[in-house]
Amino acid sequence: MLTRYLTLVSVFVLIVVIIRNLLTRRQQRAIDATAKQIAAILLMGSLIAAAYTLLKD
Numbered sequence: 001m002l003t004r005y006l007t008l009v010s011v012f013v014l015i016v017v018i019i020r021n022l023l024t025r026r027q028q029r030a031i032d033a034t035a036k037q038i039a040a041i042l043l044m045g046s047l048i049a050a051a052y053t054l055l056k057d
Helices: 002-021 025-056
Strands: none
Touching: 002 025
16 A cells, blocks of 8 residues: 555656656746645655554554
8 A cells, every 4th residue: 555655656746847847947936836835745645644554553
């Protein structure tokens, strides 16, 4: 389950990087701000998933 979640996060990051490279500088800055917020949310989610996995066992 955890590896599936990490793979999903990695794919999301890769898609953001590819799309970001196709945009102008101003658009890149806007994407960066949004991506940082999404990354923080995903990090919190992965920490919760890891804690749940550890506590479940």
